[in-house]
Amino acid sequence: MRDLPVIDGLQYGNWSERIFRQMREGHVMAVHVTICYHENFRETVANIGTWNRRFAQFPDLIVPARSAVDIDEAIAGKRTAIIFGSQNCSVIEDSIDLVQICRDLGICFMQLTYNNQSLLGGGCFEACDSGITRMGREVIREMNRVGMVIDMSHSGQHSTLQAIELSDRPIAITHANPFSWHPAPRNKSTTVMRALADSGGMLGFSLYPHHLKNGSRCTLADFCGMIAETVDIMGIDHVGFGSDLCQDQPDSVVSWMRNGRWTLMDKGSEATFPNQPTWFRDNRAFGGILEGLRDLGFTQVELEKIAHGNWLRFFRDSFGAIGS
Amino acid sequence: MRDLPVIDGLQYGNWSERIFRQMREGHVMAVHVTICYHENFRETVANIGTWNRRFAQFPDLIVPARSAVDIDEAIAGKRTAIIFGSQNCSVIEDSIDLVQICRDLGICFMQLTYNNQSLLGGGCFEACDSGITRMGREVIREMNRVGMVIDMSHSGQHSTLQAIELSDRPIAITHANPFSWHPAPRNKSTTVMRALADSGGMLGFSLYPHHLKNGSRCTLADFCGMIAETVDIMGIDHVGFGSDLCQDQPDSVVSWMRNGRWTLMDKGSEATFPNQPTWFRDNRAFGGILEGLRDLGFTQVELEKIAHGNWLRFFRDSFGAIGS
Structure with a gap:
């Protein structure tokens, strides 16, 4: 169990x-990494430049992945495939033309909103969720065309349900847990989870303490029980990990994530990273979760789906351009 | 009547x-000119640069105005005061810091939205109006502080009413007409007009054909009758002109105004400027409207308020920073 491949x-x-x-x-074997929270296009390109230096520096450990083939090659070569994603649409600024440009630069995921209202839709911390906007409808169509996955992790419920309906291809909620388990604004309702699964989408289970029952004190047993309950709702083929692990980040990063450039005030009294649960501190800890799930009765085939199989299938189906 | 000063x-x-x-x-004697529709900060600065060249080239005709004093001096010097405004919040991009920077560069008006959803609020052509967003609430406070007027001409009704309520200073709808007179999405309900007047705000009557009853064939008598009816609703102290005159513009400008960079499709089958009514083709035609109003029974004092007095009072009250 400890050597089951993980995505x-x-x-x-x-x-x-x-x-x-x-x-x-x-x-x-593969990680979707965030390269943008509030950055504009030029700033995100700078972040890609920094990643290119890492790829050059650690070629025996990591490789960039822009396609399912790239991921297969990384796995064969015993490197971890790094898949770029943006947690916000700030990267495309006000321009639908930038969707294809970003995809060409390797961005495979883009959230339509990050907590706040965006040009494309409503965020989960807004009092009123606009749903998908005029521009949002066109950007969804363009993301579908170029093979960029719509991620609604930080979006409001109305926008999320609309995105599932408007998108011709399955979407993802890369990192969130059920609201019924832990009622945080970032977690997702049963309605959303069912619609996501019915449309072929994917939910990644988050290990960020604010998304966990009892926060940093959440137990491994509680977390595994939550996965089992979610599988009862969504089925075994639509869930995976989406740890939201922010390892070794300084607290200044929380301030950027929450405040960006949109407010003069510091949002949130606790602009610090919460402590990770003791049983999930870094990338070596997925095996422990899989053992916990095995102890709950999950079969080897089911564990392989959760650990990597579902994401791998989703990547294969999602990263190609229409007509390519 | 033909020589009554006009703003x-x-x-x-x-x-x-x-x-x-x-x-x-x-x-x-003074005109609020648009320097931004969809431009970002840098592009808007370039537009200001172009204006600076015009000020240098025609110092006997136009002067820049950033304050009520500047307007008074322009009037005394027999120059037309040019007041900068943005029809969208694209100029501040995602940064609340840019509100003060823009005000320092002379931008005295900013619309919170232009037809579409923005980071600050809902546009009049969106199916769902978000109201004022988290960022919008903070930007309104900052605009109040620095003395930048909130303009809701192209916003949705819910956002407009919220802006009136959230703003500590009166706001403007610089160019629109009553919806009851001509039911275009850009025109304003009686509810909005009453709330605007009750809060000390200003409505500028538009002469853009899409905002006029019978479009380009609108008669001067119809237009003057609409003003009289609006004064019955809003009172004589809260109305002025906001002609939306787009003189000598090529049709390509309509495409930029409507489509910006947010759509791959051409929006609207008629991406051309409509013909102006024969009685309002350029800046020499305001006198004819004032004569029409006089014929309806407006007094000299009332005509002076509509022609320039109301805007002048509003500018004096609005363009100063809080505490300055």
């Missing part, structure tokens, strides 16, 4: 050789 | 010496 649907570490080596030790 | 609450001409001379002939 993680979201991380935002303070990247280092140490983390990349832990990915290899933890049998993490 | 126009909005124009977007293809600026030239000819237009500036017509302003002087028409006794137009």
Whole structure:
């Protein structure tokens, strides 16, 4: 169980050789990494430039992946495939033309909103959810065309349900848990989870303490029980990991994530990263969760689906352009 | 009546010496000019640079105005005061810091939305109006502080009513007409007009054909009758002109205004400028409207308020920073 390959649907570490080596030790074969929270296009391109330096520096540990083939090659070569994603649509600024440009630069996921209202839809912390906007409808069509996955992790419920309906291809909620288990604004209702599964989409289970019952004190047994309950709702083929692991990040990053440039005030009294649960501190800890699930009665086939199979199938179906 | 001074609450001409001379002939003492539809900060700064060249080229005709004092001096010097405004919040991009920067550069008006959903609020062509967003609430407070007028001409009704309520200072709808007179999405309900007047705000009457009953064939008598009816609703102290005159602009400008960079499709089957009514083709035609109003029974004092007095009072009250 400890050597079952793993795919993680979201991380935002303070990247280092140490983390990349832990990915290899933890049998993490592919990770969707965040390259944008509030950055505009030019700033995101700079972040890609920084990643290109990492790929050049650690070619024996990580490789960039823009397609399912790239991921297969990374796995064959015993490197961790790094898949770029943006947690916000700030990267395309006000321009639908930037969707294809971003996809060409390797961005495979884009959230339509990050907590707040965006040009495309409503965020989960807005009092009123606009739903998908005029521009949002066109951007969804364009993301479908170029093979960029719509991610609604930080969106409001109305926008999320509309995105599922408007998108011709399955969408993802890369990192969130059921609201019924832990009622945080970021977690998702049973209605959303059912619609997501019915449309062929994917949910990645988050290990960020604010998304966990009892926060940092959440137990492994509670977390595994939540997965079992979610599988009862969504089925075994539509769930995976999306740890939201922000390993080694300084607290200043929380301030950027929450406040961006949109407010003069510091939002949230606790602009610090919460402590991770003791049983999930880094990329070597997925095996422990899989053992916990096995102890609950999950079969080997089911564990393989959760650990990597479902994400791998979703990537294969999602990353190609229409007509390619 | 033909030489009563006039202030126009909005124009977007293809600026030239000819237009500036017509302003002087028409006794137009101040004009709020649009310097941004969808432009980002840098692009808007370039537009200001172009205006600076015009100010240098035609110092006997136009002067920049950033304050009520500047307007008084322009009037005394027999120049037309040019007041900058943005029809969208694209100019501040995602940054609340840019509100003060833009005000320091002379931008005295900013619309929170232009037809579509923005980061600040809902546009009048969206199916669902988000109201004022989290960022919008903070930007309104900041605009109040620095003395930048909130303009809701192209916003949805819910957002407009919320902006009136959230703003500590009166706001403007610089260019629109009553929806009851001509039911275009851009025109305003009686509810909005009453709330605007009750809060000390201003409505500028538009002469853009899409905002007029019978479009380009609208008669002067119809237009003057609409003003009289609006005064019955809003009172004589809260109305002025906001002609939305787009003189000498090529049709390509309509495409930019409507489509920006947010759509791959051409929006609207008629991406051309409509013909102006025969009685309002340029800046020399305000006198004819004032004569029409006089014929309806408006007094000299009332005509002076509509022609320039109300806008002048509003500018004096609005353009100063809080505490300055």
